[in-house]
Amino acid sequence: MLKIQEIREIIKLIDQSKIDEFLYEHEGSKITLKKQGEQKVVSAPVAPQPQAVQAAPVAAAPAAVEVKAETPAPVNEAPKVEAENLHKITSPMVGTFYASPSPDAAAYVQAGDKVGENSVVCIVEAMKLFNEIEAEVKGEIVEVLADNGQLVEYGQPLFLVKTV
Structure with a gap:
């Protein structure tokens, strides 16, 4: 399973990009990130881990966390060059x-x-x-x-x- 810092880095990259949906699967774990207008929904099944620091009991259903996303800054577009070669x-x-x-x-x-x-x-x-x-x-x-x-x-x- 990914570490929380790696998940945060992925969220940042997706937030700054034009990607609307991201799916990551590895060894039975699954993370889905989706942008929806001004919001991003992050969901992943919660599995008990010995190193995890968690105050709430682990739920059987996937947990969903909503994160407010700012409108990404426009990416500098390449100048239009009309040359065949x-x-x-x-x-x-x-x-x-x-x-x-x-x-x-x-x-x-x-x-x-x-x-x-x-x-x-x-x-x-x-x-x-x-x-x-x-x-x-x-x-x-x-x-x-x-x-x-x-x-x-x-x-x-x-x-x-x-x-x-």
Whole structure:
């Protein structure tokens, strides 16, 4: 079962994204998160755990917790570029965009850099896992569309690449 801090992190990521529903199942445990307008409903079956600190008795039915959610800030949309040979490198998941492998290291790529199919262009961190994102095309980076540390959505364009 996930720790409460991990569940809170997931709730934050979903709250800041355009995702309306999230389902997580692992070893018989199930967590469902749904956004409903201005509210988010979080439900999960409650199972007794030796380390759990719980004052109320464990209920047989799933517990539901309602959390007020603020309207998410609008995500910076990529500028419209009308060029046939530009390829968009998109985020394969919801997470945090990092342009470099560590805070004091140089960015993987910048506008004007040449990339190959297997060139790492950034990292997207999701649930404490750092996923290297590859260019998947050969070409030149025209524009970086995400800011370092920015929350990115699934399918959000991160880079524009002029293919060769």
